[in-house]
Amino acid sequence: MTRSEQMKSIYRTFEDYLEAILIIKERQGYVRSTDVASQLGVSQPSVSYSVKRLMKRGFLTRDQNNMLILTDEGSEIARRTYDRHKQLEKIFISIGVDPETAREDACNVEHDLSEKTFQLLCRHFS
Known part of the structure; x- marks a missing residue:
């Protein structure tokens, strides 16, 4: 590593x-x-x-x-991370991902997704 x-x-x-x-x-x-x-x-x-x-x-x-x-x-870090998690989970569920998988995937993606991509996803799925 x-x-x-x-x-x-x-x-x-x-x-x-x-x-x-x-x-x-x-x-x-x-x-x-x-x-x-x-x-x-x-x-x-x-x-x-x-x-x-x-x-x-x-x-x-x-x-x-x-x-x-x-x-x-x-x-501030905790709130930002948690808000990203909740928003990503909601997006994943909206496209048909089951809630458990959406929760796990959101946990993984919340850390690595750029702010720009995150904002575009939120805008697209709002």
Whole structure:
């Protein structure tokens, strides 16, 4: 794997974590590391490692009860990723993709699709 591919993979992982934290927060009002592990289907040590990296980069903090809190920057990335996901899922369903496949494909495509192509798709399917 090239350095560029590694960086893209790391950023994609960050986006997945931030998006999961946003979704969990909206669903239950608080986010624990165990909630993230469950949402993403990863181990607790994987979450601990990623949370430390996200905190170091300023995307995430913890409150006095050890709950995960998105920073403004982390929240912006999470919201953008989640909005792209929802819009792509809707587009895929509108062209006949079954909901489960649409959800999985949206999760994959949301990270790699250029902003220009994303905007054109949204305009075309609006």
